[in-house]
Amino acid sequence: MYVFTTKLKINSSIIIVALLPFFIFTCCTTVYAQNATPSGSLTTQSQKDPGANEALMKAIAAGDLEAVKKSVEKGADVNADFIQAGLGVIGSNNFKPVMKAASLGKAEILSYLIEKGADAGSKDSKGYSAWEYAAAGCHKAVLEILKAKKIEPAENSQKAIEELQLIKCKSEMDKILITLEMYDMDIGVKPTTTVGDLVKGKYLKQAGRCPLCPDTDYTIIINANGKPRYDVKCQKHGSMNELGGYNKK
Numbered sequence: 014m015y016v017f018t019t020k021l022k023i024n025s026s027i028i029i030v031a032l033l034p035f036f037i038f039t040c041c042t043t044v045y046a047q048n049a050t051p052s053g054s055l056t057t058q059s060q061k062d063p064g065a066n067e068a069l070m071k072a073i074a075a076g077d078l079e080a081v082k083k084s085v086e087k088g089a090d091v092n093a094d095f096i097q098a099g100l101g102v103i104g105s106n107n108f109k110p111v112m113k114a115a116s117l118g119k120a121e122i123l124s125y126l127i128e129k130g131a132d133a134g135s136k137d138s139k140g141y142s143a144w145e146y147a148a149a150g151c152h153k154a155v156l157e158i159l160k161a162k163k164i165e166p167a168e169n170s171q172k173a174i175e176e177l178q179l180i181k182c183k184s185e186m187d188k189i190l191i192t193l194e195m196y197d198m199d200i201g202v203k204p205t206t207t208v209g210d211l212v213k214g215k216y217l218k219q220a221g222r223c224p225l226c227p228d229t230d231y232t233i234i235i236n237a238n239g240k241p242r243y244d245v246k247c248q249k250h251g252s253m254n255e256l257g258g259y260n261k262k
């Protein structure tokens with residue numbers, strides 16, 4: 014019995030390590046890249062403090078307006094370019110602070126960045142602007158700010174929004190699958206286990222929501238043959254298993 018338990022734990026650890034890159038993607042979707050700045054146009058301000066741009070992105074991700082202000086005061090470039098890491102999913106270059114704020118629905122931060130000279134209509138290498146990033150997350154307050162700035166959706170906006178929503182949904186499913194492994198080791202996953210149980214047990218901070226069907230919980234499915242052991246299912250986007258396998262249905 015002891016041997017069996019140990020083996021199970023080792024297997025689970027390997028799976029967690031294997032899924033780590035996806036998890037990292039969900040946590041920090043941007044990587045600071047000086048080389049991605051067109052024609053070396055990093056401002057003199059950011060050369061004074063190269064870490065400031067990175068600090069700015071971190072502050073936006075945390076939704077911390079005061080920290081955003083501090084990093085801008087320290088010399089962060091509100092139009093800095095970033096590479097959006099694409100580990101197994103689609104990434105882009107020229108990803109901007111306004112896009113990060115828009116994708117997370119941080120309206121106040123977006124307003125501040127615009128006030129400080131950020132170009133709200135700039136596009137990344139995929140042709141997406143803050144508009145597509147906000148629309149993919151159904152962030153109405155952000156869209157209102159962009160509308161007021163006369164920012165228009167891109168020509169292929171709908172396609173872009175669907176693509177971004179799928180990426181977001183997959184990363185939510187990934188997060189649930191990783192915590193499910195830990196939950197299984199400690200408590201054991203049962204056919205009745207829900208995402209709510211993972212939140213209650215503090216394995217997940219909050220139940221992730223699919224941007225397409227935000228009122229529906231993700232479903233956990235235990236596979237009868239045990240390989241892979243579980244799937245997490247979204248009603249619109251299909252399901253994903255703990256080995257990263259994705260099924261559209």
Ligand SMILES: [Zn+2]
Pocket residue numbers: 182223224225226247248249250251
């Ligand atoms: Zn979904």
